[in-house]
Amino acid sequence: MGILAGKRILITGVITDASIAFHVARVAQQEGATVVLTGFGRLSLVERIAKRLPSPPPVLELDVSSDEHLASLADRVSEHVDGLDGVLHAIAYANPEEALGGNFVHTRWPDVATAVQVSAYSLKALTMAALPLMSGGGSVVGLDFDASVAWPGYDWMGVAKAALESCSRYLARDLGQKGVRVNLVAAGPLRTMAAKSIPGFDRFEDVWDTSAPLGWNIANPEPTARACVALLSDWFPATTGEIIHVDGGVHAVGA
Numbered sequence: 001m002g003i004l005a006g007k008r009i010l011i012t013g014v015i016t017d018a019s020i021a022f023h024v025a026r027v028a029q030q031e032g033a034t035v036v037l038t039g040f041g042r043l044s045l046v047e048r049i050a051k052r053l054p055s056p057p058p059v060l061e062l063d064v065s066s067d068e069h070l071a072s073l074a075d076r077v078s079e080h081v082d083g084l085d086g087v088l089h090a091i092a093y094a095n096p097e098e099a100l101g102g103n104f105v106h107t108r109w110p111d112v113a114t115a116v117q118v119s120a121y122s123l124k125a126l127t128m129a130a131l132p133l134m135s136g137g138g139s140v141v142g143l144d145f146d147a148s149v150a151w152p153g154y155d156w157m158g159v160a161k162a163a164l165e166s167c168s169r170y171l172a173r174d175l176g177q178k179g180v181r182v183n184l185v186a187a188g189p190l191r192t193m194a195a196k197s198i199p200g201f202d203r204f205e206d207v208w209d210t211s212a213p214l215g216w217n218i219a220n221p222e223p224t225a226r227a228c229v230a231l232l233s234d235w236f237p238a239t240t241g242e243i244i245h246v247d248g249g250v251h252a253v254g255a
Contacts, residue, residue, distance in 0.1 A: 002031030003233040008081040010130055012038045012062065013090025013143070015045070017052050020143055020190060021090035023225035029054045031229055036080050038062035038073075064091055064122035070129040077133060084133040086232035089126055089142040092119040092157065099156035107156055115156045120163035127171055127182070137179020141231045142168055143224075144184040144243060146251050165243060172241030181240040183231050187224040188216050188247035212248030 009028050013021035014037050025035050035057040039046030047059045058080045063069045077084065094100055094115035099107050127140050145154075147162035165184060172182040188208050208216040227246045230236065245251045 003235060004028050004229060005032030007033045007085040007232070008036070008083055009033045009086040009088065009232060010036050010038065010077060010084055011088040011090070012126065013088070014039060014049055017049055018191060019090070020187065020221050020224055021088060022049060023221040024088055024090070024228045025057070026053055027225045027229045028232065031233070034081055036060065036077055064125055065117055070125055073129040074132045077130070083135065084130055085136070085138045087126065087130045087138070087140045088228060088232070089123050089140065091122050091126070092160070094119065094157040094160065101153050101155065104155040112156050115160045116163055119157065119160035120167050123164055123167050124171060127175070131178070131180070134178070134180055138181070139232045140171070140180060140182045141228050142184045144186040146186050146245070146247070169241045176240055181236065183236070183240060184243045185224060185227045185231065186243050186245045186247065186251070188212065188250060189218055190221050190224065191219055208248060208250055211250050211253060213253060214248040216248035216250070
């Protein structure tokens, strides 16, 4: 019996089968979970990718910047499952031409606001939208990239990730009494659609090639997916407000 047997999990952020979220969905199903996906934009693409999972799940449209989508989320999820035990937040966006790639001091507020709303505030928005379905408590897991330092080219996405980390701690504080745990997984760089939008992403790869004590395979999302699934399970019942690093150990060593 898998560690998510009987669990109902909402997973956001599947774009292609290279998405971290796709592999979380795959491992979650292998571990016994019933999965519901959300997508934004090219929903037909997400529906096509969903068919590559062991058991094709339903796909719901969700724009986390839309109050209407968030307000209706619980009702729409309820058409497929009778509650939720876990939520994966795998949503981030920053305008690559304005907010990434070394333009930090010239980025205009509207682009900063978009990055922060979609990449950080959305953790709170999504969690609160799903909360009515989590009457028995559960686990919220978000995808992070270490925001303790300034990375080349990461710019306002780095600021948004710092906000995400802080947001997760405040959510953990306020939702603990409801039995809801909120944690983040800070993964090393992986070749995803999101990574392709980061100018100079190959410089991240160079850091991990030389610094990871355990080594790091930029093409293997499995370790990150397993960490997310473990946090979505009941195996971390007293862990909340935490950042779990799945990066080969880079966060723990100097240059």
